[in-house]
Amino acid sequence: MSKVLASAAKIFVPHTPGERPRIDTISIQNFRGFPGVGNPPIKLGSKNLLVYGENGSGKSSIFHALDNFFSVSETDLLQRQQLLIDQTNIYSGDGSDKTAITVTFVGGDPIGWTENSHPIDMSLYQCVIDGAYRKAMLDYRSLLAVNYKFLGGRINLFDTFVKVSLRDMAVPIGGSERPLSDIWAEVLSEFKKSHVASRKAAIDGMLKAVNDAVDAILPPLRAETNRLLKLLKWDDLEIADGFEFSHVGCDWNKKPAERGIHGQEIFFTLKQRGKEIHDPHHRLNEARQSGLALALYLAGRCIAAKSLQGDVPKLMVLDDVLIGLDQSNRLPVLDLLKTEFADWQIVLLTHDRVWFEMARAHLLENDVELPDGRRQHGWAGLELFEGMNEAGHTHPVPRPLSNFDAIAGNLQTARDFLTANHEKAAAVYARMAFEQVLKKFCSRKGVPVPFKENPKELNTEHLLGAIKAWLGDAARAVQQTALQPAIVGVEAARRVILNAFSHSTPVSLVKAEIESAIDAVATLHAELLKAFPKK
Incomplete structure (x- = not known):
């Protein structure tokens, strides 16, 4: 008997009484785009998860693993067994006996799906059965089917x-x-x-x-x-x-x-x-068709979820469902997920790097309490890249985000490069973080900035100057006073953070000067959030 199956005698209990079960880790072995065994587990730690995966990286394999693990569509054990066998990776050289999906809830034991059994077949795992009925899992093909399945009618x-x-x-x-x-x-x-x-x-x-x-x-x-x-x-x-x-x-x-x-x-x-x-498929553009299909689907899940008991998992997995929307229409979807699905555990998958960074900037890393008393869970991040082994077969290369906040992540990367004596790289990441701090704040607070026909001409001097002018309003006098030391700090570090190190002209900087600049950007970021907290 496997270790996973042997542990089935222990009934899962949520880590906090009255709180819905939330996934801690997902392990995918020899399944679809995850060849062989030994693939590292994907860590959620009860958080929501934002995943960027380039084509061929195994991103959609995460969707299918969770969709099939939490599934009651198959009528018997043999169908569930065949479902796993059919999705065994064909390049690894391992058979279906090595194929396994294992989900561990926070505070619970590993629950596995192998060719020998599926959690649905084991009455001890009621949380999986409940989660299978209550899940909200959608990919772009499903959205297309709502409209294009009935072309001409x-x-x-x-x-x-x-x-x-x-x-x-x-x-x-x-x-x-x-x-x-x-x-x-x-x-x-x-x-x-x-x-x-x-x-x-x-x-x-x-x-x-x-x-x-x-x-x-x-x-x-x-x-x-x-x-x-x-x-x-x-x-x-x-x-x-x-x-x-x-x-x-x-x-x-x-x-x-x-x-x-x-x-x-x-x-x-x-x-x-x-x-x-x-005939919406002929009259509406793709963005409106996607929006209509998404609203129809989520409305059903909203209504069904109102009758759920407090110990039933709420799991939502969305795989590239926003691909048919332009960037301006994607942010309202994130806002809707934050407010209407605050108590769901959400896995959001995308192959769009720009959208990944936009979502990362828009979502929160840590839990917050909403005005109605509900908790809005924070987000973890994962990047997936396509690697290749010695046999020439592709496999996912996961890179969990050490900091979900892109600014904090770039600052940490700058410190890591500095520790490794790569001063130029450290300074570049410090400058990137500085630009992100200014742009993010201007966007969040609606700070007027100078118009430039070529956006690349809008530099950090323009942005910092716009923020200083905005703070000059008498209504913001308290915040201006509190932020003054941080602004002085970044202005003193301009030689580092405003200098384009990509230029061919060599620039000599000492390590302490770069470290001071990194600290100045980190301080400005923290003080802006303190003076004007996110809502």
Whole structure:
């Protein structure tokens, strides 16, 4: 018996009573883009995780590992076993007996998925079963399917709602409650069998339960979708006049070969600036299509999550779902995740380096308490690169961020280079950090800066001068006084942090001078945050 399976006798208990289970580490071995064994675990430490992965680095393998680990889609052990075997890495030389996904919750034991067993098959791991029903996992292909699956016709949301976004909705049936997706799966399974009277009655009972539940949820789902569209800054879009659901059923009077379950259709009328849009895939640009699909999906998860008990995991994994949005439309998504999904554990994956750095600057490293008393969990960061072993096979090269704050990270890199006697590199990173401090503050506080047709001409002197002028307002006199020593400090270090070391002209600097400049930038960064805290 493996070490992971042997530890199953211990029931998982959250590290804090009443707090939702959160993942500490994820281990991926010989699975898809993670060949062989010995791959280092991915550390979340109960935080959310922002991942940058270049193409071929194994980024999407993290998505599939978590999506399949937390899965109730397969009907039996053999299907779950085959799912793992089918995703075994084919280049490592290792067989499926080496393939394993292991998730460790904070305060719990490792829980493993191997070809011998899946956590769903083991009743001891209720947190995995709960997490599988309640998860929110979405990639860009799923968003595209909402619109492009129905090219030339109206968008039918029946499968999306019943099997995905509303799958865990509790449906009253037979004196108890069952998840919507389970009831629907049983309907489809039972319908394939002989249609004896007792089975027909059972199917009719389940179809009625589905119809009643869907009828009840569609009005609040429409309201929630429209609310999220506004939060995503798509104020010109709305689901109008409710969803159209014709009810599922079966005409048992037909011959057995002609019978089918009809009514598997949920349509909607979309309006843009008051005009009805019957074919969004033709009328809307890609950004609006992505925004609409994201709002529809997240609305379902928001509604379903309201009924969750406090010990049920809330896990959201989004793989490049923002690729269809331009940069200005991506930040509202981050804001929505911070406010509407504050108590979820979120894994955000992207191959876009610029977006990774934007998100890193926008998100917080440490937990904060929201005005309504909820805790907004902080973020960890991971970079994935494509490496190559001696046999010529690619493998992920993970690099966890020592500092999620990009400014703190560059300052630490500057100190590391200085310790290694690479003065020029240290000074370059100090200058990068200085520019980031000024740009980030100007952006966050709306400080007016000089207009330059070529943004590269907007240098640190312009930015620092703009901040000093902004602080000169009488309403900011207290902050100006508090910040004056820090500003004087960076001005004294200008020879280091304002000098472009990429120029060919050699510049002689002593180690202490560079160290002083790094300290000056770090002090300015800290004092700006102290004088004007993030909200």
